[in-house]
Amino acid sequence: MMRSHRKIEFIVVAVFVLCAWFLFNAHFNENQKELFAVSVVEKPWRDGVLYAEEGHKIFQQSVAQGGTEEEASSTSTAPQRTSPLTQITAVTTPSSSRIDRVVVMAKLPTDDTRWVHTDLKDWKSAIYDIDTETPHNKSTLDPLTNSTLRTLRNKGMEANAYLAYIVQNYNNLPSTIAFIHPHKDGYPIAWHTDNNEHSNVVSLKSLNINFIQSNGYANLRCVNDPGCPHEVMPFRDPPEDHRTIEAAMPDAWRDLFNSTDVPHILATPCCAQFAVSSKQVHKRPLEEYKRYYTWLMETPLKDETSGRVFEYLWHVLFGQEPVYCPAYEKCYCDVYNRC
Numbered sequence: 300m301m302r303s304h305r306k307i308e309f310i311v312v313a314v315f316v317l318c319a320w321f322l323f324n325a326h327f328n329e330n331q332k333e334l335f336a337v338s339v340v341e342k343p344w345r346d347g348v349l350y351a352e353e354g355h356k357i358f359q360q361s362v363a364q365g366g367t368e369e370e371a372s373s374t375s376t377a378p379q380r381t382s383p384l385t386q387i388t389a390v391t392t393p394s395s396s397r398i399d400r401v402v403v404m405a406k407l408p409t410d411d412t413r414w415v416h417t418d419l420k421d422w423k424s425a426i427y428d429i430d431t432e433t434p435h436n437k438s439t440l441d442p443l444t445n446s447t448l449r450t451l452r453n454k455g456m457e458a459n460a461y462l463a464y465i466v467q468n469y470n471n472l473p474s475t476i477a478f479i480h481p482h483k484d485g486y487p488i489a490w491h492t493d494n495n496e497h498s499n500v501v502s503l504k505s506l507n508i509n510f511i512q513s514n515g516y517a518n519l520r521c522v523n524d525p526g527c528p529h530e531v532m533p534f535r536d537p538p539e540d541h542r543t544i545e546a547a548m549p550d551a552w553r554d555l556f557n558s559t560d561v562p563h564i565l566a567t568p569c570c571a572q573f574a575v576s577s578k579q580v581h582k583r584p585l586e587e588y589k590r591y592y593t594w595l596m597e598t599p600l601k602d603e604t605s606g607r608v609f610e611y612l613w614h615v616l617f618g619q620e621p622v623y624c625p626a627y628e629k630c631y632c633d634v635y636n637r638c
Contacts, residue, residue: 400475405460410481427460455595456606462592472577491570507636515579516617520568521630531565562621
């Protein structure tokens with residue numbers, strides 16, 4: 300009986316020791332897990348906060364630039380927690396689907412536009428190849444019926460590609476569109492690009508997007524000469540033979556705007572490089588842009604004349620007065636935030 304009693308006591312003690320060991324081990328493992336979690340999870344959580352803060356900034360900027368709250372929310376939602384490297388990449392390198400600005404240009408076969416992809420990574424691009432092979436015949440690649448990045452014909456200079464882009468993308472425009480020439484920089488080829496380097500990269504990287512959204516339109520050139528104060532006078536008396544754009548403008552104005560109220564002066568800094576907001580583009584219906592494009596393709600005017608007609612009409616198309624010649628200092632302050 301005594302032996303049986305001692306055996307029971309031994310078993311109870313053994314069970315007690317085993318339970319104590321189990322509880323200690325479980326508590327030790329839990330502490331280790333918490334320490335491990337701090338070392339592994341704490342940094343991703345902080346990165347997640349940084350991403351959320353960045354997303355909030357993007358949200359505010361999107362709304363400030365004219366986007367709706369629904370659009371801003373769709374582009375600023377933070378992703379599910381992943382590794383710190385993935386999250387950091389998401390913050391510093393925006394995906395192409397989140398980029399809400401585009402550069403549009405036309406290029407000849409001799410133009411090198413690789414700089415757009417290497418130097419303007421925070422812009423999308425729509426670069427149209429000018430069809431130099433069939434300059435007088437309609438191509439099957441008609442921008443009115445498809446989304447090809449090839450012009451219908453070599454006609455109308457840069458206005459050809461600019462209007463093709465609007466017609467093709469009218470219902471899916473990014474919030475900011477910059478229409479520029481294909482050369483990157485340098486003098487004399489880019490003499491009209493308005494900074495010390497004559498560089499479109501510098502212009503677009505310093506562009507004040509908030510002003511584009513609030514004003515709707517901005518000429519990327521601030522120097523008023525040539526173009527202002529009265530470059531185009533359709534009723535100049537006496538007329539000057541070399542000013543072919545003036546002779547063409549009255550009929551062009553009536554055809555394009557269905558109006559006989561032709562301005563006596565049209566003026567803006569040259570040379571058809573500008574930025575607009577999608578909201579400003581949408582203030583005219585798609586059918587009007589199709590009419591402008593069709594006119595450009597069908598007009599008997601010479602190429603350089605028809606292109607220059609639009610050079611001095613873009614600002615009018617996008618909501619400005621016929622004479623749009625802002626002071627140099629004000630232009631630099633507004634357009635490039637260099638006050």
